[in-house]
Amino acid sequence: MVELLDINRQTSVRREWEKLLSLAGLQSDPPYSAVYGIYVNGRLAATGARDHNRLKCVAVDPGHQGGPLFRQLLTGLVADAFDQGIEKLYLYTKPQAVDSFRRVGFLPLAATAEGITFMERGRPSFNEYLTRLSRHKGAPAESVVVEGDLLGEQEISLIRDALTRKETVRLFVMEGRTPLDLIRERLREFPGVFCHSAEGYLIPLSDFPAYFLPDREDRIKVQANIEGGLLADRIAPALDITGLTAVHDPHDPVRVAYNETLSDCLDGKLELTLVSPADL
Incomplete structure (x- = not known):
């Protein structure tokens, strides 16, 4: 039976949980909305965690791999998320686990080399998301990606900069607490700007999971490759997007590494325009 684990207040549970992660070559990666586990003969044999709609830290004790625990764990985890009103789940995983996740209903969207x-x-699927986007297809457009809760003067200036290249700008808003309608209201002065939810397909750099990628530079490159591929190969054609405008802060090593990888990924597919904060 799948149980909720209290790793914050029960020290012994946390230690056993961290030991199981270590056996699987994983590490703790907060925050968590919930942590789950299955015990066999009094010992933690399988675990997984959820950060809202993203799964992470899924591990099965080596002595139980190949058995029913993985399916039992994921079935319970998905059911609990559904009970919380979450009908769509995302995850990033190592290549050796892809087939296991396929067998419990997860579909691959993009992969690194x-x-x-x-x-x-879950639903709506990525293909359904693209179909919904394509209904708004119009003139060739520039694109900008922002965090919904960080739509400040710098982001507004970035949008203005993008409008100097195309009369139409597709603004993708990453998950946040600010409703999309409120963002649209704030951008009413820009009739050529159209807001679209990024759903869980484009996420803030700080939210990318680290549980199986301990090296920060590796994480940045993986995220840039996956998001660049989704944007250039799938999202851009749905809306006739020809370019992406993004902030490039030379003093931010994370942003620099992300943009360098993104540039390689988009080369020949989308024109990437990088703008320094000093120019905004």
């Missing part, structure tokens, strides 16, 4: 794969389960 090394096989690290981005997957989803």
